[in-house]
Amino acid sequence: MLFTNSNMVNEGQPFTITTKFYDRLGIKTIPTTIAWEIHDDTTGNELGVGTATPAALVDINIPGSVQKIVSLNTKYELHIFTILIDSGLAGEMAEEVGFYVQNLRFHVV
Numbered sequence: 001m002l003f004t005n006s007n008m009v010n011e012g013q014p015f016t017i018t019t020k021f022y023d024r025l026g027i028k029t030i031p032t033t034i035a036w037e038i039h040d041d042t043t044g045n046e047l048g049v050g051t052a053t054p055a056a057l058v059d060i061n062i063p064g065s066v067q068k069i070v071s072l073n074t075k076y077e078l079h080i081f082t083i084l085i086d087s088g089l090a091g092e093m094a095e096e097v098g099f100y101v102q103n104l105r106f107h108v109v
Contacts, residue, residue, distance in 0.1 A: 017060045036081065037082050045070055
């Protein structure tokens, strides 16, 4: 389960994504490994990657340097946060959540 504090952030703004992990029966669980990545939805460009210390609830701090605008001609860009976990013998899982990054340099001419 992924939660963001907002579905929009400013270019260069750090933010936190909170993750909670449950098994197939809905019981809180701790994955073996946690990795994440962010990519631009339009271009597919990878903007940032990282790992987190496994726990049942994890706050993943996304640095502002990851919130890059790929195209200066757009007011907003959709970025996709993907989390990849491994729960030992239970297998691997991935989940994604999208959020918009506001281009602070966008000007209507």
